[in-house]
Amino acid sequence: MSLLEFNNLSPKRSDSRKPFKFLVGIGALVGVIALGSTFAANIAINTGAPIEFGQGVAQTTACDDEIEMTPISTFVNGNPDEFKFTGITLLGVDGTDQSNSSQGCAGKSFTIKSFSSSGSQLSETYVLSLDGNGSFISIYGNILATNPSTENSRVTITFLTPIINASDVYTITIESSSATCWDLITCEVGDIGPGGGIIYYASVGAFASSGSHCNTNCHYLEVAPDGWSGVPSDPAQSWSLNYSEATGQELTLTTNPQSGFSGEADNWFIGKGMSNSILIANQPGHGNASENAAIRALAYAGNDSSAGQWYLPAMNELNELCKYGNSQATGDLNEECVAGTLRLGFLEGGYWSSSESLWEPPGVRAMGLLVGNQANLLKWAAESSEYLTRRVRPIRAF
Structure with a gap:
């Protein structure tokens, strides 16, 4: 699981980007638990240099050790008007099949979570998946992808329900795991659903x-x-x-x-x-x-x-x-x-x-x-x- 920590959020600005500060340090892979289990890499980020929504950060996941992740915020009119955490761009995703290599995210899902400064998970988890051919799929947002199914894919997911305030985001995590049928929209009647029901x-x-x-x-x-x-x-x-x-x-x-x-x-x-x-x-x-x-x-x-x-x-x-x-x-x-x-x-x-x-x-x-x-x-x-x-x-x- 890759970990982004965002500290010292500055006041809101007139554009759609929100500044954060962080330190960088890369930990080791947690390891393989069992076939199909979640693999994760710990990355503690905290260099003291400012980082903003709209700027990319290098990340490590189990299926690709060099992905650049860019969180996106957008000003949303509402009551009250807020900057929302509205999407993620991943650059340099290896969309090939992992069966012939230690790399390759085809057939995998990226789970994206965000946390407050107290460590509490914010109220939405997003999942972005690649099918066996390396094409991107998600029920959580609209997808814009270039060079899918290659070792250098780029994808932006814009969330359908952006309910998290950008000012509340302190940490973002991304981890890869084997994709489920509901991730890939291939389930059948009678399958177990994500909540343990039918x-x-x-x-x-x-x-x-x-x-x-x-x-x-x-x-x-x-x-x-x-x-x-x-x-x-x-x-x-x-x-x-x-x-x-x-x-x-x-x-x-x-x-x-x-x-x-x-x-x-x-x-x-x-x-x-x-x-x-x-x-x-x-x-x-x-x-x-x-x-x-x-x-x-x-x-x-x-x-x-x-x-x-x-x-x-x-x-x-x-x-x-x-x-x-x-x-x-x-x-x-x-x-x-x-x-x-x-x-x-x-x-x-x-x-x-x-x-x-x-x-x-x-x-x-x-x-x-x-x-x-x-x-x-x-x-x-x-x-x-x-x-x-x-x-x-x-x-x-x-």
């Missing part, structure tokens, strides 16, 4: 999931594993304590159907579960995690510290999950889930979606996993004066 939906074409790390370049849906909540069965709970007000979702019937099911609205679409869940969680009077299904789903962290990336599925996402749970093929959004043989780890009974419905008071779409039936439900059962409960199973897009 990939139940795969799309060759990218879909958007606003609020997810993959943003506009998502290809998979992963469902949390059985026992995700700490108990053997998926918890049954209320959708939200605010049962009388709408959350602000897109409730009008869609003019561009995705599934074609009766009553389909824009908030049913694949990729809408995250934005739906955020609206539910931010609604006044929503309750806590045991009272609000979206808050509970958003709090799940997988096995990769990914809290905030899991969410309550939208209706079409839940329909695909129902199909997977019933041992049906997924991927054809026009096919509705029907009764089948439930896989181990999936339960009978109704499950909440995050999709509100156009009722008064607002209703919610839910689905029975055993029989595949979809239904509009109220959040509050007036006849029994209690909140309606259904089961919760988080998913994530990547």
Whole structure:
């Protein structure tokens, strides 16, 4: 793992570069743990000379001992306006196959992390991969590459979700490891996902999931594993304590159907579960995690510290999950889930979606996993004066 330490950040300037100071010293390779394990080189950088976003620094990784890495910052209008850590340029990457040499990053992934001055990791990790032919791939950003598949490749990745303030960056690390199927966008339904769940939906074409790390370049849906909540069965709970007000979702019937099911609205679409869940969680009077299904789903962290990336599925996402749970093929959004043989780890009974419905008071779409039936439900059962409960199973897009 290569390590960049940025010290003594100067005040913001009118251009897009931020000055830092560092010392340089190169350590040894940590070593080979096992085939496919992460190899790393420690580089402590601290020479006392100023370094800026926009200036390159020589780095060592296990697959290439001479890469120049240039961090990029850009001024982003917002509230407040900030310089953001928006990308990385790597120069001199050996994009050849390592099988015939000690060098070569084909089939490898670069993991890029940033840390604050206290040593805490900042809130995003980015991955840039090379397939077996040395072509660059990433779901985390837009890629501009020159001379791919050669010993002197150059690549710039511009992050899709630049959420890290440049002024917060003290250390950047880069390490190489064997690329996974989700790095290379080659996973299949049934594979284990990055959070330890199961990939139940795969799309060759990218879909958007606003609020997810993959943003506009998502290809998979992963469902949390059985026992995700700490108990053997998926918890049954209320959708939200605010049962009388709408959350602000897109409730009008869609003019561009995705599934074609009766009553389909824009908030049913694949990729809408995250934005739906955020609206539910931010609604006044929503309750806590045991009272609000979206808050509970958003709090799940997988096995990769990914809290905030899991969410309550939208209706079409839940329909695909129902199909997977019933041992049906997924991927054809026009096919509705029907009764089948439930896989181990999936339960009978109704499950909440995050999709509100156009009722008064607002209703919610839910689905029975055993029989595949979809239904509009109220959040509050007036006849029994209690909140309606259904089961919760988080998913994530990547």
